[in-house]
Amino acid sequence: MNTQTIAEIEAVGQGAYVESADENRMVLNMGPVHPATHGVLRLLVELDGETVVHCKPIIGYLHTGMEKECEDQHWRSAVTIVTRMDYLAPLFNEQAYALAVESLLGVEVPRRGKFIRTLMTEMNRLSSHLVWFGTQGLDMGAISVVFYGFREREIILDFYEMVTGLRMNHGYIIPGGVWQDLPDGWEPVCRNIVATMRSRIDEYEELLSLNPIFLERTTGVGVLSSEDAEAAGATGPIARASGIDWDIRRDMPYEIYDELEFDVPVAEAGDVYARYKVRMQEMRESCGILEQVIDQMPSGDYKSMDPKLTPPTRSEMNRSMEAVIHHFKLVTQGYTVPAGEIYTAVESPRGELGVMVISDGGTSPYRLHVRDPSFVNLQTLPAMSTGGLVADLIAAIASVDPVMGGVDR
Amino acid sequence: MDRSGLAQTPEGRASGAGFAEDADDRFEIVVQLLRHERRERRTIHVVASGDPPTVPSVAEVWPTADFMEREAFDLLGIRFDGHPNLTRILMPDDWEGHPLRKDYGVGKVPVEFVPQPFLQIDAPGQAPEKVGAGRDVDGLGQSAPGERVWPHKDRKQA
Numbered sequence: 372m373n374t375q376t377i378a379e380i381e382a383v384g385q386g387a388y389v390e391s392a393d394e395n396r397m398v399l400n401m402g403p404v405h406p407a408t409h410g411v412l413r414l415l416v417e418l419d420g421e422t423v424v425h426c427k428p429i430i431g432y433l434h435t436g437m438e439k440e441c442e443d444q445h446w447r448s449a450v451t452i453v454t455r456m457d458y459l460a461p462l463f464n465e466q467a468y469a470l471a472v473e474s475l476l477g478v479e480v481p482r483r484g485k486f487i488r489t490l491m492t493e494m495n496r497l498s499s500h501l502v503w504f505g506t507q508g509l510d511m512g513a514i515s516v517v518f519y520g521f522r523e524r525e526i527i528l529d530f531y532e533m534v535t536g537l538r539m540n541h542g543y544i545i546p547g548g549v550w551q552d553l554p555d556g557w558e559p560v561c562r563n564i565v566a567t568m569r570s571r572i573d574e575y576e577e578l579l580s581l582n583p584i585f586l587e588r589t590t591g592v593g594v595l596s597s598e599d600a601e602a603a604g605a606t607g608p609i610a611r612a613s614g615i616d617w618d619i620r621r622d623m624p625y626e627i628y629d630e631l632e633f634d635v636p637v638a639e640a641g642d643v644y645a646r647y648k649v650r651m652q653e654m655r656e657s658c659g660i661l662e663q664v665i666d667q668m669p670s671g672d673y674k675s676m677d678p679k680l681t682p683p684t685r686s687e688m689n690r691s692m693e694a695v696i697h698h699f700k701l702v703t704q705g706y707t708v709p710a711g712e713i714y715t716a717v718e719s720p721r722g723e724l725g726v727m728v729i730s731d732g733g734t735s736p737y738r739l740h741v742r743d744p745s746f747v748n749l750q751t752l753p754a755m756s757t758g759g760l761v762a763d764l765i766a767a768i769a770s771v772d773p774v775m776g777g778v779d780r
Numbered sequence: 781m782d783r784s785g786l787a788q789t790p791e792g793r794a795s796g797a798g799f800a801e802d803a804d805d806r807f808e809i810v811v812q813l814l815r816h817e818r819r820e821r822r823t824i825h826v827v828a829s830g831d832p833p834t835v836p837s838v839a840e841v842w843p844t845a846d847f848m849e850r851e852a853f854d855l856l857g858i859r860f861d862g863h864p865n866l867t868r869i870l871m872p873d874d875w876e877g878h879p880l881r882k883d884y885g886v887g888k889v890p891v892e893f894v895p896q897p898f899l900q901i902d903a904p905g906q907a908p909e910k911v912g913a914g915r916d917v918d919g920l921g922q923s924a925p926g927e928r929v930w931p932h933k934d935r936k937q938a
Contacts (some may be wrong), residue, residue: 431870436886438855443886534891594831604844617816714812714823727810738880742812742848749846 374521389774396424399761403432406622407510407765410775411716414752416764423764426756428749433779437579441739445705446472449736451542454724456741457777458539459502462488462495463719464741464777465544468725470625471715474545475730479682484548485626490561490664491534491543491719493657497568498674499720503772506646507647508579509589510769523571530560547681548674565661572654579647589644591754593767596641602698607722609771612640612649616697619718633660643770653720721772723747743777807833807858811845828858837863855880 372648402413411432417425438454441449453468454461466488479490506521519557528538533554536686579585584718590627595605600613610617618635620628674681682701683694710732716725722744729738748771755767794838807828814821828835839845839858849860850869857905868875877884 414922431868431872432869436879439886602843615816622819679812712810714821723814725812727812746847746851747844752846 372429375672386714387712401764402517403429408601408768409506411771411776412768412775413771414764414768416756418761419433421760423756423759424763425759426530426753428752430746430749430775430778433775435780437702437780438557438739438741441736443735445735446546446708447701447705448547449739451540451570453741454540454542455776456514456780457719457721457724457743457745457774459774460499460720460724462544463541463717463724464726466492466626467715467717467719467724467741468728468739469544469546470717471709471713471726471728474713474715475711475728476546476680477709478547478677480548481672483552484667484675486664486674487549487553487673488544488555489626489628490630490661491531491549491669493577493660493664494527494561494564496529496720497564497654497661498524498531500650500657501527503720505770507766507772508585508645510765511585513579513582515583516575519571519575519578521759523568526564526567530557530564533557533560545674547677548672550674552673558668561661564666564693565592568654568769569658570649572658573754576651580651586644588762589642589770590640590738591642591644592759593643593770594641594764595730595751595755599753599754600641603754605749605751606747607718607720607724608646608649608745609748609751610722611624611636612638614639619716619723622753623716625715625717627664631660631663648771663724707732707734708736717741718742721774721777722748741777741780743780745771745773745777746780747777749773792838807856809835809852809858811838832857832859833928834859834861838859854878857881868914 373658378468395418397418398417399415399416401416403411405553408414413427413429415427415434415734416423416765437452441452444452450468453464456464469663472661497549501520505517505524508514508516508520533536533542533734535543535550550746586594595613597607597614600610605613605615606617614637616635616637619625621633633656634652636649636656638649674770678694678697680701681697683691687694687700708730712727712729714727716723725742727738727740727742728736731737752767752771755771759767800925805827809826809828811824811826812821819936826835829843835858837845837849840862846864847869849863850866852858853860853863853866854868855878867873871879886935
């Protein structure tokens with residue numbers, strides 16, 4: 372069989388490895404189980420010798436129908452499902468969803484709640500970028516880097532555990548605020564994390580930024596032009612490394628970002644190294660944001676105290692029959708959200724994470740759609756990898772930093 | 781989105797008796813547009829009518845819509861005229877139905893991963909369909925020897 376192109380391969384329904392008439396050309400199936408594809412990403416790569424002629428991402432191996440499941444959940448409990456989509460940045464999913472539901476409800480989150488959210492999500496940006504940092508280094512052959520990345524991520528995960536009780540999939544940010552207040556002694560822990568991260572980011576940069584092997588593997592590799600990035604709908608660090616100066620936190624501020632001072636790092640080169648630089652600088656900016664948030668943390672309520680939205684405390688229920696009724700209604704039936712539709716977006720570590728919520732006035736979402744940045748950013752992969760070597764494709768995948776839980780949902 | 785069951789459209793356009801499952805205007809496409817320079821978002825609603833529901837593709841204009849239209853095709857069964865490669869993206873290629881439609885129930889489709897029946901290898905004369913004989917296959921210890929009925933088989937017959 373002389374099958375030469377991806378289109379023909381698909382026509383005959385064959386996957387793995389087909390020898391073609393042109394002995395230099397072959398179609399290689401990469402993934403879905405491959406350590407360098409960061410999850411269950413499958414790539415159909417058409418090669419001429421070692422040069423990538425065509426690259427096609429095939430996804431869906433982790434599809435579990437979370438959007439459909441949300442339609443069967445109460446507004447409050449759908450948080451526990453959206454948090455499992457992008458599992459490296461769960462708090463952003465929760466935040467985007469909570470913001471959407473709040474704007475339908477017309478609920479104002481107390482100021483402390485907004486600060487706690489910002490604190491937690493910026494921590495999450497650090498921990499997510501640390502995984503990217505580790506895996507990017509690992510894929511480039513710098514094995515020690517993955518240990519450093521995960522070592523620092525661990526102290527952030529410990530902080531999550533201290534605040535939310537869980538290391539991942541927190542279900543912490545809920546419509547109306549956050550689920551519970553920061554525990555005693557959070558401040559020294561946070562300051563310690565920020566101080567540690569500040570010195571460690573410099574250390575990382577010393578390890579990689581001038582490392583000749585790393586430079587060789589990343590500069591001029593996986594180049595994505597500004598036009599290609601915009602056409603493919605890339606957002607986040609990928610777009611910013613290609614010269615698109617766009618950050619939702621700065622340009623369409625939500626929560627308290629209009630009060631905070633931070634820079635949006637932008638690079639022009641559009642290669643893997645530029646994405647590396649942008650993400651490293653973003654981690655520094657996150658540290659700066661965290662310092663401001665810790666300094667300015669106000670006191671007060673951390674979630675909306677509307678009895679129709681927040682269950683009463685146990686002591687209130689001991690005293691008031693009305694509180695018992697509210698609790699019963701909220702637990703068994705949930706609250707209703709006025710009919711309407713809304714799209715809100717937050718700047719996740721991977722780009723624009725948008726949640727479209729449609730309510731029919733009932734106690735669960737009528738439809739919930741998540742525009743996951745990994746899903747959209749994967750479309751840049753063909754443009755990045757075509758014309759490059761197979762080894763450069765690995766670098767490009769790592770620099771896209773896709774999270775398949777978010778891609779497939 | 782599948783609007784069947786909604787009393788009115790989310791943006792407030794009333795619809796007589798709601799959107800029925802066989803109504804021509806049951807499906808609607810919502811497109812979110814963002815313009816960087818002007819920092820504004822626009823939402824476009826397009827009704828996908830016909831059988832199958834069809835709308836023109838925007839993948840030529842905005843290539844980023846490629847995956848999104850494939851997702852809508854896969855999960856809702858909406859056709860996009862002019863799309864270069866309109867195939868299933870999240871569900872398996874041979875999947876039947878479109879899961880995000882409102883008439884597609886959750887949990888009504890039997891799970892694909894069917895366990896292999898245990899063959900009675902230590903009694904060669906025994907018929908192979910008497911599975912799990914003498915063994916506590918799932919650790920529950922409830923099945924009588926040779927009479928085990930597999931739940932998935934029941935479901936298929938029903």
